[in-house]
Structure formats: structure tokens, C-alpha cells
Amino acid sequence: MSSREVVLARVRRALADVPRGEGPEDPPVPRDYDIEHGSRTAAETIDLLAENLADYRAIVHRTDAAGLPALLARLLAERGARTVVVPPGLPDHWLAATDAELLPDTAMSTPHQLDAVDSVVTGCAVAIAETGTVVLDAGPDQGRRRITLVPDHHLCVVRVPDQVVGSVPQALPRLAPDRPLTWISGPSATSDIELDRVEGVHGPRVLEVILVGR
């Protein structure tokens, strides 16, 4: 008998007390919890997102579509970024104003090459106000997971209000389970030393989120 059969047979024996008629959808799960905590206007939801992102040490900026290229150029210059890795589907005009060298992400670029890059600029799939989270789904304007991980500076553009939801239960239906997802809530952090929170371990130590209006 294979281990698969051994384990499954053990499970079935262990569950002898479960009535035969009970299906896998039983017993029902009470889902009377809140879909969103409190009620907010779209503008209030965006404010909450900004507040919660900042609370976990992300740096938040706001601009409109016309102001985005100049803002990105300024933020890259402020960090002294000479090289920026760019996902394949990032709108061209976003980085039209920067002097930094733009490096397209190719399948060939190794972790070591990415380690030498200063910054990365991406869009996102959805942002969650209540938790201060941006979610990447490896879409064309976000690229492979590694490009937002190895460089030390991540600039993430959120289109407001379209990409912003209030809560976790509102975010999940907008995300495809078959895509690799990265949920980001502030820069990397640790509480492993005396349970004191320290920002900046292995992931990008600086996370800047740009909320772009229509």
C-alpha cells in the first residue's frame, strides 16, 4: 500500500464518527462577519489606505496622471537611483522623465544582476485600505516576483480609486488564485529580537507607494 493510501485510510478510520450523510460542504460556515469594517466614501477609503501604509513605514505620495512621470523622476533621483528595473508592461510614459538607466526585466537576468539594480517601479493588482496592503499578481505592469524583491527600493503605483478596496474580503474575489501573489504591507520587518519591530531586513528596505488619481 502506498503512503498516500495509508494516510487516506487513517483519515477515514479516524472520522468514523462523522455521519455518512454529511457532505464535504457541511457543517455550514457562519459567514456573518463584516465584509468591510465601517462605512466609508471612496475618498475616505483612499485616506485610510494612505494612513495605514504610512503606519507600517511605507512612504506615501499622491499625484494625478499628468504629474506621475515627474514625481517618479524626482523620487528616483532623491534615492540616487542610477538603474531601474522595469516590468515588460509598465506604461512607457511613467518613466519618461527620469534620467536613470531603464533595465527591462528579461528571463535571463539573474538574482546577482538584480542585486546590482538600485530601484524597481511597478503597478499593482489591488490595494487594501484597512490593512495598508498592496497586492502584486505578476501582471504585465508588475513583472516577475523577483524584481520587486531583490532591489532595495520599490516604487509601487496604485491607481485610485479603481484599484483600492476597503477590506481583505473585498480583495480576494479580485485576485486570481492561479497567479503568484505577493501581498506587501510596508517594507520588510522583523520582531525577532525581543519582539521589538525593526523595519528593513531582506526585502526592499524602502517602499514608496504612489496613489495616482484619474
Add this chain to the structure above:
Amino acid sequence: MSGTYLGMPAFPRAAAASTRDTRLRANLTHATHTIRDKRARAVAELDDWARLRAAGAAIKDRMLRHLDHYLERLETAVTEAGGQVHWAADADEANRIVTRLVRETGETEVVKVKSMATQEIGLNEALAEAGIRAYETDLAELIVQLGNDLPSHILVPAIHRNRSEIRAIFRREMASWGRPAPEGLSDSPAELAEAARLHLREKFLTAKVGISGANFMVADTGTLVVVESEGNGRMCLTLPETLISVVGIEKTVPTWQDLEVFLQLLPRSSTAERMNPYTSTWTGTTDGDGPQTFHLVLLDNGRTDTLADTVGRQALRCIRCSACLNVCPVYERAGGHAYGSPYPGPIGAILTPQLRGTAGKLEASLPYASSLCGACYEVCPVAIDIPEVLVHLRERVVEGGPVTRGGVRTVLKPARGHAAERAAMRAAGWAFDHPGALRAGMRLAARTRRLHPRRLPGPGRAWSDTRELPAVPAESFRDWWQRTRGEEARDEAARGEGSAK
């Protein structure tokens, strides 16, 4: 503390030593109090916490009651998405599978994400025997590994170490594992974290094989979820060519939607954050992004035995948040090592004896490592009634009875050393069954009350060293009731009988 759980003493002996360690006590008090207050604030932000908690418990119960169905579904979904699923009935089998999979890649080094399951099966030691070096990449696990130590907390394995001890370990050990600690390293947590970043960077960038656990596995979609803070998880899950995830079968949840409950319950209970910095989800493999080979090792190792116990199975709901450790008065004083397993604290006291059985001295002692105060149940985000299971396991230790071990039903003999407890309970049971004898006994006790000792003689002495013996009243409650309300009670009983007719 050397890096093995083998031959660990029973809880009372280990705790007798650790409770005298004043530095450990100070480290633990500081850390657990910091986190428990933060957790309370994070939980208070959500008005519907009680409903989320009930939903979390119900989802896990539903999964457990149909675990065979959901495991098969998970296997199908992972396989269709390009992953390979392996089944391991016990720790040895899981270690053999992982060792073989690493060997097949031709690599002799692997990077690891913090994983309770691989701690439980002793994977690092098994890999070392096969000539494969496993690098722990979580900061706390790194501290534990470099210090040749054992983890003492689920979330913060090095909670027993303070910053100056960590600095000393880094300066002493980092060089023999890779990049040495920076010159002039201070003990500020920020500098220590930076030292870990530099030390592990090269390992991440060159690693070809990553090993992880998972917080959740979605049966419907075949998606695995890892919740973390530092980014070491993302490194191990994204950069290597091969990913091997070892996950306990009870980590399954039925649907994608179920994550909306757990991604709210877990971060707030665990690190007391609205959301942890990084959550990664992946489904099989993705062309051109992340590991191109993915193996999932489904681990039993005592979980089905736990499932067979209808009272104890609720322990399998656990999402390893560690909130119960942080509020436990026993954990706070005894520390995690006294529990003799990677699962310390209240949850360890019910999980370890069920996963391993109660035949060993350590395992038989764990259900007693509690004052039954119930704080653990109160904070548990999936409402595991830990005190109920503790009492149930005490009964099993004392009385023996039917249990399942290694998938086989067997009858456990009563444990030695509990003969006096058993005799006292039997005597009490008999007395309560015989009201006449009970009344006579109580009257005798009341009349002789002046002669009662302040301390118990013989083996009871240790117990009464730290406790007041209950004083026997001059008159028993039953006698008092008869004397003052006897007539009334009889009348009422008569009326009740009359109306019932």
C-alpha cells in the same frame, strides 16, 4: 541547550531548572507582555472578531471532518498546476523524501523558510546526515541555528535570547557559516537585523533549492500560502529553481474565500499587526517566474491519530499564531524549552502528547503543565478549548483507554505514578454514589476539624508546601440546607411531583 529534543526531561524537571534562570525569566516577561498588549489593540480594531473567530473554527472543523475529500482535491489541483505531491506517513518518511528530492538536484546546500513542520520532523539533522547543509533564513531561526540552540517560541524562536546574547552569537558564529558579522556590531536590533541581511544575501542569490512549510493550502485551487515579515520567505519561495514544501495535512482549507477569514485572524493574533509585511501565494509552478520545479510533501506524523480523538482533534485547527503562548502564565515562567518539542506553551501541551502519544514521561507530563486558567482559550483565533483538551488528556494519562497510534487502535494502560490520584478519584466517586456514607464522612470530618494538620503528610507534602489546605467547615452544606430549608425543599419537591402528574 544543544540542538536536539531527544531525551528531554519531563516538564516539571525542566521547568524547575528554567524557572530559576532569572535572565530567561526577564527576557520572556518583557517579550510576552509587549506582544500581548499589542495583540489586544489589534484585535479590538475589528468589531466582528468573535464572528471571524467562529468562522475560522467552523472552516477548520469542516475541513477536518472531510479531510480525505479535501486532501484528494488539493492533490489534484496542485498536480494540475504543475506541482508534484508526495505523502509521508511519519517523520522518517518525510525526511527520506526530501533528502531524495534534494539529491536529485545535485545540490548540497538548501535555504529554508521558517517551518514548524520541518522542526517537528528534524529535517535539518536528517539532511546533515546526508551531507546536505540547510541554512535557516528567518532571523530568529538563524539565531537558534548559529547558537546550536533550540527554538522556544512558535513565532519568535529565539525569544529566550536578549539583544546582547544575540550580538555575542553573531560575532562568534557567523564566520563559520558564511559572511562574518560586521566589525563593531552593536546590540541594537536594527544593526543585528542588518548583519543578518548581509550574512544571508549571498545564500539567497545563489541558492538552487528552497525548503518551506505553508500556513495554508487551498484545496479548491491548489494554492499554498506563506505569511511572513522579513522577506526571507519571498527569497526562498522565488529565487531557487526547486521548491520543496513540507506541510502538515491539517493546514488545508477548503476554498479561496476561506483565506479572507484567516488572513484577518492570523496577523492580528500572531505579530499583532493589521497585516504582516509579506504574504506569498503560489499555485504549482508559473512559467518564467519562480521555481520551475515544485514538490509538496503532505505530512501525517501523528495528525491522523489526533484526528481519531473526537475531543482532542480540535487541536488540529491550530494556525500556529502563538497568541496562547504569549498569555500563558506557565509559559512565561517556564519558557519554551521545558515543553520538549517545537510546539511549546498551551498548544504544545495538547499537541505534543497527541502527535507523539502519552507513553513517554515528557509527553505524559505535558497535560499537567497548566493551571487551567483559560487565557489561552480566550485568545485562540480558532477557539480551541485548550483547557478542555488538557483535562481530557490528563484523564487519558491517569485512566488509560482506547487511543490510535500510528493509525492502529490500541488500548493505553493507565500511567504509573498516578496510582494515588486514581485511588482518590475512585474513593470520591464511590462516596458521591453513596449519600449515607458521604454524610457520615463529612460529619466526621467536621467534628475532627481541630485535629486536621496544616500540611499533608507523605507524598502530599510538596503540594501543600505552596498551598493552603481547604478548611473544613463546622457544618457541611448539605446539613446546613437540611437544617434551614429542609421543610421548604420537601414541600417544593412534593408540589413539583404533584403538578407533573
